[in-house]
Amino acid sequence: MKSIDRYMVRLIAVPLFSTLVIAAMLLVLDRMLRLFDFVATQGGPVSVVWRMLANLLPEYLGLGIPIGLLLGVLLAFRRLGTTSELDVLRGVGMSYGRLLRVPYMYAVTLAAVNLAIVGYVQPIARYYYEGLRFELRTGALGASIKVGEFTHFGDRMTLRIERSRDKGRELSGIFVHYDNPTGMSYSVTAAQGQFLATDDPNTIIFRLTDGTLVQSSPKFTVPRVLTFSAHDLPIPLPRSERFRVRGGRNLEFTLPELARLGHTAASEEQRASSRSEFHFRIVEVATMFLLPMLAVALGVPPKRSTSSLGVFFAVVLLVTYHKVNEYAASFGELGRVDPLVALWVPFVLFAGLVIWMFHTVAYVPGGQPIGALERVFAKAGSVIARWLPGRAREAAA
Known part of the structure; x- marks a missing residue:
């Protein structure tokens, strides 16, 4: 059994860390171009770009870790399914629950890392990032005199x-x-x-x-x-203003600070805003414990199928749920809905969907949650394939 666990560790590690690195690089490259333009416009030194990117990296990791965990486990089980290794493991008596032991080891470790990032590191880094933007605008970073202006x-x-x-x-x-x-x-x-x-x-x-x-x-x-x-x-030299103290925005408060402000803030609006941000971060971390089951449910393809629809659907489902959480958090900040209800009700519904899909693939004979979607996409593909030659003939005529 230990050899199987070691095999699963290697199988998950490659796509997990590859996805994490690629996602971080894409996000960094996208922001780097804008930061270079911003720093050049403000006349600041180029070295400040790397300091700003370093302070944005915790935010990117907070987004990339859940996607990396999902794709790492999903692609590992998809490989097991397409190479019939999963059938062999099931045939020797290994249940899906047993096969999830290693994915949940990853999930617990990465959830702890993500909790530290979104709860403590990311708020401080965000404050330093805003401080660098402020110093660039006020010239405190040695903004250069522009020639000809x-x-x-x-x-x-x-x-x-x-x-x-x-x-x-x-x-x-x-x-x-x-x-x-x-x-x-x-x-x-x-x-x-x-x-x-x-x-x-x-x-x-x-x-x-x-x-x-x-x-x-x-x-x-x-x-x-x-x-x-x-x-x-x-x-x-003009005297530069002092940058504000940390906490001008909820994004700059750590989790203990948000918990305290949720009860002791001076205004009802600030209490609701702090509670909403606190529950949003906790829900995002708690969601990671559902990702191994979601990955198994969507990663194991139907028999005699090599479709990658499950990979696409899993990413879309996770991103959509993240956007729902952001929308619910904004409602909670406005005080229209209690943040506890606004954020944990969608989590319960999402958890119910994930558990149902996992139960279907693990315990229902022949159960395949992604099978119905594959049949729909196959029919749509055949209709499009028949429609395109007809349109080509009409255009030729």
Whole structure:
């Protein structure tokens, strides 16, 4: 029996981890392009993209782990069914319950991992991700000055640079306009310039060479014009706002925090919202214990069939149930339905469907939940196959 368990471990592991890696890579690649565009638009360093993706990875794992578990078990049992190994195992007295021992070992382990991710890691990572977005928008991550465009430092200084060479060390074609609090304004043009650090972290020096300075004030009848070969212009850096504390959204609360807010929040709306998010996460983790039975029910094909309809239907069913949970959670947040009812009633119905399908394939002689669907799709395919040649003949005529 131990050899059978080891065989099942290997059989499930390959599609499970392959699906998990592929799903994570696809989600990361999809978001990476948008993040590169966002960071480039905000003028931030490219390295922040990798930090943002790292903070999104727990969210992707929370979505990918259930699908990986489902497809890992389903494809393993489908292989057993199509190669007649399942018939041999059943013939030597191994029940479906016994064959589910290894899948449930995976389910328990991955459910614990997923609980840690959605309950603790993902909320913290989401907060850090929002913090990086905030810092990019406010320039706290060292947003660069865009060449050929007007850059505003607060509401008093405007800077424009025509050309930049040697990674920003040599600047040319410079224009600066500055209004100080006393009402005096300065307009400066210079052939070249260079930024220099100072002991004050809130101020930098812009060293200009070969330029002209125009100083104007209500006290002056005529603006003063000065030419210079070298001039140091102090630039006060704008003070960036502090990012909000964690918890601006329910997605940033851990499970214990959501449980506490569900009873002690100041408003009824916040209590309902916190309870809805808490039950949504718990239901998503609890669903993983149904996936091995769902995988067996849809993974074992009918006799003399190699159709992959069960794989497609299983993924559609799981994604649809996830969307139903999201819709129910939004209703619970609005307070229209108690979150306990909104989220656990669909779970009970889904569990009943899964248990019925598993009971049919495991204990009903000749029972095959996916068989009826395969017959419907086969009839639809034959109708389409007959219809297409007729349409081709009509088009030719």
